[in-house]
Amino acid sequence: MANEELAAIFAEMADILEILDQDRFRVGSYRRAARVLADTTEDIAALAAEGKLQKLPGIGKSTAEKIEEYFRTGKITRHEELRKQIPLGLLEMLTIQGMGPKTVAKLWKQAGITSLDQLRKVIEENPSKLEKIEGLGSKKLTQLAESITFAEKVSGRFRLDEAGAVANNLCQVVKSCKGAKRVEVAGSLRRQRETVGDIDILCEASEKYAQQIIKTFTEARGVTKVLAAGGTKGSVIVNHRIQVDLRVVPSESFGAALQYFTGSKAHNIALREIAVKKGLKLNEYGLFKHDAPDGAKPLAGRTEEEIYAALGLQWIPPELREDRGEIAAAAEGKLPDLIRLEDIQGDLHMHTTASDGANTVEEMILACKKLGYKYMAITDHSKSQIQANGLDEQRLADHVAEIRSAAKKYKDILVLAGIEVDIFKDGSLDFSDDILKELDFVVASPHTALTQGRAEATKRLIKAIENPYVHAIGHPTGRMINQRTGMDIDIVKIAQAAAANNTALEVNAHPWRLDLRDVHIRTAIEAGAKLVITTDAHSAFGGSDLTLMHYGVKTARRGWATAEDVINTYSPAKLKKWLKR
């Protein structure tokens, strides 16, 4: 995908410039451009062709020219030139914790080390070679060696379910400490990004308890390494895998610290720039007058709300804090009224023992009732999903009869008889229209041929969207987080087709999927498409179950979704009407 390739190129140029110790503001500009390019669902090639690249924030004349060159020639001359100026192995060295551009440059220029492999060998076999380098003592070398080993074992980012479990355990440990008041998760986990790199925990406590709380934290069960343990901050590795940072802050700064450590970094920078323009200074202790002396009383800091208010902004929900336009919206009082878990009235994608689920139709009905749902749809797999025990026409007929019979027993929940029908690679479906039209709810999903190209994949999904008997497209890209990227789709075209045909696009809530993803959701809404948030549950409770809904809701919030955008917030009557559309 061009967006990601371009983002990678600008990020790499920033890295190289940093190693070469060039203008740090230019480095910052390249990094911002990289982030904006990675975030946007706009068709960059089209913008380039129309000369409209500069409407993207952070893209100016020079960057626009580079992007245009990329589409014209397939490369960026400045990028190629920069790559010739350093050994490319340095870029890999830069990814190691504790090693930044200055250290990489020193190792390269003073010791001739140009790759991670080489560095590891030198530290192991001949560390005296590095002694002459200023700033690299034995402790630093040990730390670097450990970081290299750690990087080999651990793959970058963690899914929300993995990180959430670790965070909950450690929050309990911190909460149990003497003097600990509020304990909150911050960072990308609070923003509910689809993956998180590390976990940030914040604890409200007075200064006299801080040291002991940090100590208890660094000695918690599961901690396999202590990276730092200061007076207000502790940092550990849990289970040899994931880094967890704890900050202990006093009550009067708790809101400021929560805001600060929730990020994102880009959001915070934008916020602090607003503060500066107002003659103020924002840090993790509060909002101050620009020239306030140390120890001055903050203008705001106890809660996040008062900080945003003092900056002239609506409070911004964490899921929106990505510097994707939320600050301008908050300044105008135009933030969306985001969907909440309580808005969800039913689940419209789930499986039973009829295909590959663990529970019967009636068990799923009881589980949905227990969650307070007013309606539900049972959507087992279609016949080509042989490995998932997909239903053929005859078994489907029996299954539907069973659902309708069970539904009659439960008057207080509307039970829809549905199917998750496979979308083949050409966009045709696993059942004929004659079969589909007899069903109450049809989710059409791609399960195979997930590596086809963008144009083909887009055409495929649009064909399914245009089928009059299809109500929703299930996990539209088929991606599995940290496992497979799924299909590259033209979300604008797909959303336009979905809006025109009144077909909903699924936000699959399973933390392994989260598909559609946040930026797709936002684009889909802007194009007028409706969403349906579902769990794709394969059991009633305990595992891949109906309670995963909150992940989908939070992902939808990250896509700026309101309840009105999501069909399973409708009342039963409104939903019934929508189904007959």
Next chain:
DNA sequence: GCCGTTTTCGGCCCGACTGTTTTCAGTCG
């Protein structure tokens, strides 16, 4: 390299922790 209802030039966010510094640089978030 970007950006502008104080600027088209001259700014560009802020602090903790570590290691090796005898007063601070580098890294991180």
